[in-house]
Amino acid sequence: MIDLRRLQVLRVLRAEGTVTATARALHLTPSAVSQQLRLLSKEVGSELLRPEGRRVQLTPAAHILLAHADVIATEWEQTRADLAAHAAGAVGLVRVAGFATSFGSLLAPAAARLRDSHPRLEVQLRETDIDDSLRLLLAEQADLAVLPVAGAPPLDDPRFDQRVLLDDPQDVVVSADHPFAERDSVRLAETAHETWIAPHHDQFQLIEVACAAAGFAPRVAHRAAEWNSVLVMVAHGLGICLLPRLATTSPDHRVVRIPLRDKPVPSRSVLTCVRGGSRGQPAIAAVLRALEDVVRDRRGASGRG
Structure with missing residues (x-):
């Protein structure tokens, strides 16, 4: 059996490039990251890292595993979405990362709507740039990001589900x-x-x-x-x-x-970006609907003006 948490460490290492940066992204120590990767290597029966000076290089086996890891992560997020929908609906915490100019016109109005319409749903907003938003998503430190451009990452990146909001x-x-x-x-x-x-x-x-x-x-x-x-x-x-x-x-x-x-x-283009498979989670879906409602109201107000 493979521990999905260790697969996640490997995915973050691919994005961050170093053990130290991976530890920082996951709020772990470098030694804990190294241990998780060693255990994952034993679980799959292949060497995953090759030392290269002060850095590490992913082996061909690691790249094969990562190709499957993206699919597994998406399936797991979809499983969580189905279980959440079955259990309780839109409750819990959703952490939203966004760029500066999205706050006054999109994120703050959406969070205020949800405070009134979904009292059991907690929305936390965090201002970040594009790269940090993606890092937070991948490290599961954010659940949804609002991004101001298309193509970073590519729209077909299997790690993420990106769609145009407006x-x-x-x-x-x-x-x-x-x-x-x-x-x-x-x-x-x-x-x-x-x-x-x-x-x-x-x-x-x-x-x-x-x-x-x-x-x-x-x-x-x-x-x-x-x-x-x-x-x-x-x-x-x-x-x-x-x-x-x-x-x-x-x-x-x-x-x-x-x-x-x-x-x-x-x-x-302004995009919403979530981890692949997680868009259907009730809490995330509620935030996405609130953002779409804010956009719809903005268009209506513009048309009346």
């Missing part, structure tokens, strides 16, 4: 005294001679692709990791930026967001 269009954001501020809409090509502020890496990649499609490369003068910093610089006339519709502004920011009339409008 498309998040981009607006141009300028200072209140900018010549564009009185416009109802602009074309992205009209911003070719503007000074740009580069936000965090993933968002700036989207901006570069969108600007290239419009026929120019953005001339960047400033960079910032947080949206508040970007908006403060925009408000002071230091540059412009593309702002996702999910990212909120306040009167204190003294900026104006202007819709783009390009076809198609630059946009990013």
Whole structure:
């Protein structure tokens, strides 16, 4: 018999690359991780690791085992979903990881709905970046992640079940005294001679692709990791930026967001991501339905506006 917990240690090692990082992800000691892997090696009757300096290399046998481990993990998650549905329904703890701009428009409203509609369900929210969200899912430290882009990891990665929750269009954001501020809409090509502020890496990649499609490369003068910093610089006339519709502004920011009339409008996909086989677990399914309801209400409010 193979201990599924030891298989999970091997799966996390593949993702993390080192025993030390694996121990940190699983909240274990490095010696405990090494012991679990040694026991797993005995259980399958094959060497799974080969020392390589201070690191370890997965053997061919380990890669064969991992291919089956992903299938086994998905089946186990589905089994847990069926048992949970049979036993108690949507109760217990669901840990949700999300990116910063998903909180005000998606995660917090969904958690508030569930607090009222599912009092036996506890939802814990945690702000993370994409890589950390995936690590938390794989290490079973999170149950659901909301991710701002597609393709990381690939949609056919057997470890995860990823589905599009919504498309998040981009607006141009300028200072209140900018010549564009009185416009109802602009074309992205009209911003070719503007000074740009580069936000965090993933968002700036989207901006570069969108600007290239419009026929120019953005001339960047400033960079910032947080949206508040970007908006403060925009408000002071230091540059412009593309702002996702999910990212909120306040009167204190003294900026104006202007819709783009390009076809198609630059946009990013927002995904829900869970471990393979776990989407049907009642507690996780309840959170997913709440997120979908929030998205539906946002679309309705936009249509009425």
